[in-house]
Amino acid sequence: MCAVYHKYLRLDHLPHIWCPGCGNGIVMGAFIRAMEDLKYDQNEVVVVSGIGCSGRISGYLDFNTLHTTHGRALAFATGIKAAEPRLKIFVFMGDGDATAIGGNHLIHACRRNIDMTAIIINNCTFGMTGGQFSPMTPKGKKASTAPYGTVERNFDIPALAQAAGATLVARVGIYQVNLLRELIVKASHHKGFALLEVISQCPVNYGRRNQMGDPAEMLEDQKGIIKSAGLGQGLENYFGQIFQSEQPEFIEEYNKMIVQAQKKGGCDV
Amino acid sequence: MVKPKLMQGNECCALGALAAGVRFFAGYPITPSTEIAEIFSKELPKLGGVFMQMEDEIASLAAVIGASLTGKKAITATSGPGFSLMQENLGFAAVAEVPCVIVNVMRLGPSTGMPTLPAQSDVMQARWGTHGDHSVIALAPSSVKEAFCLTVRAVNLAERYRVPVVLLMDEVIGHLRERVVFQPDEKVVQWERKQCLNPKSSQPFEETADGIPPFFSFGGEYRHHVTGLVHDESGFPTSQREGISRLIRRLHYKITQHLSDIVQVEEFFVDDADVLIIAYGSTARSAQAAVVRAREEGKKAGLLRLITLWPFPEKEVSTAAVNKKAVIVPEMNMGQLALEVARVLPDKNLLFPINRVDGELVTPDEILSVMGRIY
């Protein structure tokens, strides 16, 4: 058996709960390969996840893992990082998790530019609860709560994250497994808040409802979207790294403040 | 600190937490608790600790739980509206057994209510605010100095029992300034969480004799999984009937098995009293004054002051109530803890609640006038 599976997966908890052809499994595969590249001590890595199908990822990965409450993964992760800055933090969220219930935490984590890698697995739906529409369900697509197609607009996640202050932003499809792996490595090396939007697939609760064919066909479709998007149609349809900048990182700034405070000294206790 | 100092309840609470070893605070400003955050923002950096002002109270408790999972002692402070927002993550801390302290400086009314007026109306919310069967400890200080001591105790209990502990201060105590004296022989004792000594022979959510599993911290030598899903002793989700019930029952009995260590009450002329007052927080101060005046008038009154509100001091209350002609329960709410008192009294007709919900303290006069009517 492949060494990377043995090293980074909790094999006794597989097979995972995800449906046949679910994109979550492909993302997790790319993640463990990125871990192979990064070579971190597993005890020094914390994987935090929200609630949803995607949220179950933490249970299968052999690191310190935390499966939090719906939408709040970044807030939990912020506490871990601030309390123990040496730990490497990876946060997995679903699109509902990150952009609906957790939208506030998302923009504030971006704004703080706290050193961690956030990965939004965007399958365009609330998979776990049976395929209701999410803020990321494309307009007109059907969902269990949008039987006539959704009428709502979406976020452009990378644009949102960039505007909110994230310092590395990328969009990548699961079709681009190798690029995904590279971007996870790059995001982790980046000092600051890195956000990857991974366009994934939910063949069961989204694909089926929208006549998108079997998992392989959905993946094939994504290939088409990526190919045509690459032709410079602007940020909205861009795949790959979108933005990177160097900005003061939260922990570093906090530590500078500690030095200042300690110069003044004199605690009352 | 031997010299008497003029201190505020909120200030004592923050300093008590620091003395107890708290090195992480995350919160969101809200009256009447804000001074606590302000003090932490000043003192924690000096101690190399972390102060974080989060985007809301949901994030605040989430960050506190995250910090605690790395082994740090962590606290947050809020008031009603923020406490409501914290409920989901409070349940997470309960089921994942993450030590943390939540200070709720209670203000009046539902919703925004009366931000600057005191109340004691979150007593039931502290116990039952989050969904599902869970365990929690709640303490209520009655003086500024006790705000210090009970914050220390709240931190200690959280660490020892791996539970969220709610410090229910009312606005009166939070904002009260009074003389505080710390005797030279008064030492702050810190309790530490039970650490995992041998990961090979123990599990992160193991059913130990005392009900409290050893703690594995993030960044330690042993990796584990923490989830808000019902889990087995390994920490991974389970759907087996027996495992589910085992966890829920253990969360319960790890507290009920240690009542003698957790529950604290204070008796004031209880033994020979004919009329017993049961009170907590700032209301207990009025109750004590009422007892003193009643005794001066030759009336046998006594006070049982509840320091621990949850788990409810059932045994202490029922013992104190033996042979009493009446039990008066004054509260700044519509009658919350009175429900618990009624539950353990042999005769419900003995109960006389006094309820004030206008933002004023229940006065000794009010208590004495009720006493005069019944005794």
Add this chain to the structure above:
Amino acid sequence: MAKGKHKLHFDREKCKACGICIAFCPANVFTVDIDYCAVISSPDKCTGCRRCELYCPDYCIFVEEDYYG
């Protein structure tokens, strides 16, 4: 069966029959069995591209490159 350069490891137990490897293999190494799970029918044709391995959501496949020299 003629052997190619690369050795394919396949864990039938974990296969959920999603069909991705079958569709994505450029060399038509796979066919399906009666349960629609993947079967390695023509291992000798494997080019070592590892697409099946990287796309399999259930970690059923592992390609040991250049195993047969």
